[in-house]
Amino acid sequence: MSGVDVHICEVGPRDGLQNAHHLMPTAAKKAWISALAAAGLREIEVGSFVPPKLIPAMADTGEIVAHARTIPGLKVVALAPNVKGFQRAVEAGAHKIGFPVSASHMHSVSNVRMTPDEMVAQVKECCELRAALPADKRPEIEGAVATAFGCTLQGEVSESEVVRIAGLLVEAGVDCIALADTVGYANPAQMRRLYRKVRDAIGAKLDGVHLHNTRGLGLANALAAYEEGARAFDSSMGGLGGCPFAPGASGNVVTEDLVFMFESMGLNTGIDFDALLRAREILVNGIPEEPVYGHFAGAGLPKGFRRGAAA
Numbered sequence: 001m002s003g004v005d006v007h008i009c010e011v012g013p014r015d016g017l018q019n020a021h022h023l024m025p026t027a028a029k030k031a032w033i034s035a036l037a038a039a040g041l042r043e044i045e046v047g048s049f050v051p052p053k054l055i056p057a058m059a060d061t062g063e064i065v066a067h068a069r070t071i072p073g074l075k076v077v078a079l080a081p082n083v084k085g086f087q088r089a090v091e092a093g094a095h096k097i098g099f100p101v102s103a104s105h106m107h108s109v110s111n112v113r114m115t116p117d118e119m120v121a122q123v124k125e126c127c128e129l130r131a132a133l134p135a136d137k138r139p140e141i142e143g144a145v146a147t148a149f150g151c152t153l154q155g156e157v158s159e160s161e162v163v164r165i166a167g168l169l170v171e172a173g174v175d176c177i178a179l180a181d182t183v184g185y186a187n188p189a190q191m192r193r194l195y196r197k198v199r200d201a202i203g204a205k206l207d208g209v210h211l212h213n214t215r216g217l218g219l220a221n222a223l224a225a226y227e228e229g230a231r232a233f234d235s236s237m238g239g240l241g242g243c244p245f246a247p248g249a250s251g252n253v254v255t256e257d258l259v260f261m262f263e264s265m266g267l268n269t270g271i272d273f274d275a276l277l278r279a280r281e282i283l284v285n286g287i288p289e290e291p292v293y294g295h296f297a298g299a300g301l302p303k304g305f306r307r308g309a310a311a
Contacts, residue, residue, distance in 0.1 A: 005267040007232045009043040010036050010255055011210070012283070013064065014079055016240030017057045018048065020290050026060045028286030030067045035282045036237070037071045039275035041255075044068065045098065045234070048079035049088040065092040081112045086126040089139070096140040099123045100180070101169060103162045104151035107182070111146070116161075120168045127173030143169035144178045144210055148194065150185030159194050163201045176207045178234070181221065184214025188224035195228040208232030211253045213239060213293075218253035219261055226262075233258060237276075237283055238292030254294035256280065263307055273301060 013033055017024055024032075029046075036044055046068045047061030061078060068076040078094040080086040089097045101119045102108035108116045123143060130138050147154075148162045166177050179198060181191075191209075199206045209225045211218045211234070222233055236252035259271045280297055 003268075004270040005231070006226065006262050006269055007043065007208075008041065008255065008258060008269055008271065009045060009077065009208075009232065009234050010041045010237060011045040011234045011252060012036075012236040012238070012240050012255070014045040014047050014058070014077075015234075015252055016236040016238070017287075018055050019241055020057060020287060022287055022289045023057055024287040026063060028282070029060070029064055032279060032282045032286055033064070033068055034071060035275070035279035037068075037074045039279050040269070040271040042073060042270065043075040043077060043096070045077040045079065048081070049085035049092075050079075050081055062088070062092045065089075065094055069093050069095075080126070082114075082122050083125050083129070086129070090130075090133070090137070094139055096142060097126075098142040098144055098178075099126070099169075099174075100144050100146045100182075101165055102146040102151075102182070103157050103165050104147040104154040106153040107147045107151045110153060116165055117168075120165065120172055123169060123174065124172035131173075140176070141174045142176050142178060143172070143174040144180045145169070145198075146180045147182045148179045148186075149181045149190055150183060152183045159197060162194060163197055166198050166202050166206070170202050170205050174205070177202060177205050178208040178210050178232070179206070179225075180210035180234075181212050182210075184212035184218070186211070186221045187217055188220045191221045191224040192228050195225055195230065199229065208234070210234040212241065213251055213253050219257060222253060222258060223261070237280055238297075239294055240283075240290065240292065251293060254296075256294045256296040260296040260301075264305070268307075 046064045048058045052059035075095045077096040078089045079098045080089050145165050209230050211221050235255040235258045237255045239251035239254040241252035259269050
């Protein structure tokens with residue numbers, strides 16, 4: 001995160017494509033990821049190590065990780081749902097491995113066939129496995145508390161349960177924690193309140209948020225999280241995304257719009273607007289049947305816009 005005011009991780013190649021109705025060819029994925037990195041995105045979640053029969057779009061993740069590792073300065077992120085997925089991610093060479101641990105019992109069982117506590121136990125085992133690796137082979141491990149703001153299956157999710165899961169993940173040995181609004185239920189007041197509660201419980205281990213724009217509050221929630229101290233944000237180009245195991249979950253916060261919001265506030269994201277739109281063209285051409293969203297891509301920069309100066 002050096003040199004920028006806010007750090008944006010592009011999750012489109014994983015969270016975006018896993019819920020798409022069409023498959024993006026592997027060659028197009030590689031071109032898209034390269035273009036995203038060329039635009040200045042220094043961290044990209046490129047895929048997940050899940051059974052291909054469950055999510056066919058992720059069948060080529062090993063090959064995609066290998067390609068992404070050839071891009072200088074890029075932190076290559078992959079998702080793993082269990083110990084086997086973690087081992088595959090390590091073998092592929094992912095720099096960072098994320099684990100989704102749902103605070104909703106119903107979503108956890110639907111998503112990973114485990115209760116939240118069983119999932120924490122898997123994460124702990126992976127942290128122990130990492131400790132046995134050579135120092136230069138140890139990936140960063142992130143625990144994402146999923147459905148932290150509500151669940152389409154369960155409904156309300158207790159904030160005390162979110163705090164409990166976050167604390168258990170820290171005890172398990174993860175490097176960082178993110179709060180995930182998996183189904184887009186959060187509102188800005190809730191975001192401020194829960195982010196503060198979790199930060200008070202685990203301190204600096206809480207470093208970011210993963211937001212969905214299901215009900216149009218993605219940017220508002222990102223701003224609320226920023227005002228509470230968040231400096232790391234997940235987003236997806238074109239607003240692609242959603243969870244196949246959470247009915248009603250739709251796209252992520254739009255990367256292009258998130259970048260513009262922060263840059264218009266005078267905050268440096270390190271991302272080039274023109275190159276970002278070129279990457280969007282590659283995305284659209286690579287999976288033309290899939291709808292993409294976002295306001296900035298259509299409107300462009302305001303007349304007289306200057307980077308580094310708040311509007």
